[in-house]
Amino acid sequence: MKKVTKIEENKKANFHGRKLRVAAYCRVSTDSNEQAESLKAQKEHYESYIKSRDDWEFAGLYYDEGITGTKKEKRPQLRKMMADCKAGKINFILTKSISRFSRNTADCLELTRKLLTLNIPVYFEKEDINTGAMESELFLSILSSMAQNESVSISQNGKWSVQKRFENGTFKISYPPYGYDWDGEKMVINPAQAQVVKQIFSETLSGKSSPAIAKELNAGHIPSRRNGHWTSTTVRDILANEKYTGDCLFQKTYTDFQFNRHHNRGEKNRYLLQNHHEAIISHEDFNMAAALIRERAAEKGVEKGSRKYQNRYPFSGKIICGECGSTFKRRIHTCSDFKYAAWCCKTHIEDKSKCSMKFIREDAIQFAFVTMINKLVFAHRLILKPYVETIKSSSSDDAVRRVQKIQTLLLQNAEQRETLQKLMAQGYLDKILYSKEKNELLMKANDLRTEADSLNNRKSEGIHTVTEATALLHFTEKGVMLDDFDGVLFEKFVNRILVKSRNELCFEMKCGLTLTERI
CATH class of the missing domain: 1.20.58 (Methane Monooxygenase Hydroxylase; Chain G, domain 1)
Structure with missing residues (x-):
């Protein structure tokens, strides 16, 4: 009878004698001096700790400073670390705690699962968890849920503090809108930008549309807030911003329990602080411009915030270019004294060299639909x-x-x-x-x-x-x-x-x- 000898696997031989490439991830959620010291301490600790091990090779230190842990998309260093893991530059990751890694349960589990598929375990020092040695995600799920609850609690405390400053009028706007600068204490007028704001309101009151105003500003090489391109949306946002009257409306947006931001349409309290700063536009001109915009919308049968506002016509958002994949936009064409509606590829409108698809008349699309439906009526038994x-x-x-x-x-x-x-x-x-x-x-x-x-x-x-x-x-x-x-x-x-x-x-x-x- 033949004798079979079992040779046990050598788990330490996974990297064929090479040192384990170990990286560390650190994060602090604010950019205060205390948190900066905490980040510095974390960085020094992990670098010296990893380099002190003979069987480890220092593979880098990844840290996000002054950034929330509730959304992985907002942490560039975390994304870079994941990319380096996929590239095979890292074999093992150290981090202080689950809450430093992520305060969002779904993100935490998703990240650890992705890393495990790459055979890269994560060690959480505070909780003493090594994901490579875990038989189940249950314990990690519970702890990351606790971290998320802690984040919610901190968020609620922060919201309470901000709301109290809204109520007593002491909230400071550190990032003012186009037309204003921040001098460290209050909003002050930026003379050059204020002239553009006045021009926008003046031309709106004279009957010009937002797209026409945006086109004129771009033709005049006038930079927008971030030295970018003017659009009709940018112009409309300026026309709707009450700050140009010297007033401030606080809590125009809010964050839900999943840390997603929404426009406040009455779900939360809002706070109006009058005469907060120097005005660029009078209340009369601001209200007249708002009334004119509402009047134009009413003439077109458009109600702001409604589904009809988003999809004004049956074809809106539903016609797709077979060449570039862009949606079609409705335009009015004029031929001599005759006007007709047509649908055009957005990419073709912006740059004809990127898409050669030409416009289609609206009545032709409507006729095609009628023909298609009538064929189905005629041959429904066959089709x-x-x-x-x-x-x-x-x-x-x-x-x-x-x-x-x-x-x-x-x-x-x-x-x-x-x-x-x-x-x-x-x-x-x-x-x-x-x-x-x-x-x-x-x-x-x-x-x-x-x-x-x-x-x-x-x-x-x-x-x-x-x-x-x-x-x-x-x-x-x-x-x-x-x-x-x-x-x-x-x-x-x-x-x-x-x-x-x-x-x-x-x-x-x-x-x-x-x-x-x-x-």
Whole structure:
């Protein structure tokens, strides 16, 4: 009989004799002197600690200073460290604590998972957690949730302090709008910029549109706030800013519990402080300009803040250029004394060399839609009925069976965990083995739930497609042909239009069909 000798793996030989490339990540959330000292101490500690180990090679120190930990996107050094990890420059990461790494639970777990897929563990000193040695993410998830709660608490305290300064009028605007400078104590007028602000209000009151004013400022080579390009939006923002009257309206925006910023449309209190600084524009001119803008919007049937304001026409945001992928914009063309609406590729408007797609008349697009719908009405038995029957029959029976199987497996998993608990309570299992087995079961249960969620999402998408296709079939079965374009029907059935050329449009329907019409 042949003898087989098992040679145990040498876990320390993963890097073939090379030293472990170790980096450290540090962060402080404000730029105060105390926090700067803390960052300096962290940097010195990690650099000396890593270099003191003979089996470690110092792979760099990454630190973000005066930056929030609630959003990974706002930390350039963290992003750089992740890029270096992907490039193979780092094998191990040290950090002071979970809260220094991230105060957002989702971000913390996402970052550690990404690093583990690259075989790069993270060691959190304060919590004594090495993600490379963990059997489950449960403990890390709990601790990062605690860090996030701490961040929320700090945020709430900061908001309370700011709100009190709003209420008593002591809040200082350290970043004033275009037309003003900050002298360290208050807002003061910037004479050159103030003249531009006065010009914008004057020309608005004389009847000029925001795009026309922006075009004139760019033609005059007048730089905007950041020495950039003027747009109609920039002009409108100036016309809507009450600070030019000498007043200040505080808390125009707010941050939700997920640290996302929103415009305050009455969800939070606002505070108006009058005569806060020297005015550039009188209240009369400011109010007249606002009234004129509202009047123009009313003439076009546009209500600010409404969905109609965002999508003024049925085609808004729904016509896509097949050449460059940009959306189309509505414009009025004049030919002699005749005016007509047309839709043009935004990229082509800005730079014809980047996209050659030319405009399409609005009435041609409307006619193409009417033709497409009438064809479906005429041939719904040949096209729509078989399609609906096909997607109904292929709706995921296998997925349903798999979800049912997963539910059974989850119940078995829960029973196994309960059995483990009883065995440990009765002294048949020690705590270490119990924790290992329990964590493995928890990970399996998490994987099963993830799979079930994915299958349920696919089922929902299939149900949505069937619903949309059935609705279109029911409409066409009525046998009513369209004589004119119907914007309500277009929005109901069409997801978007892909422009292949000036003569060919592809209507991508909400039911999943793509129907081509030639103009």
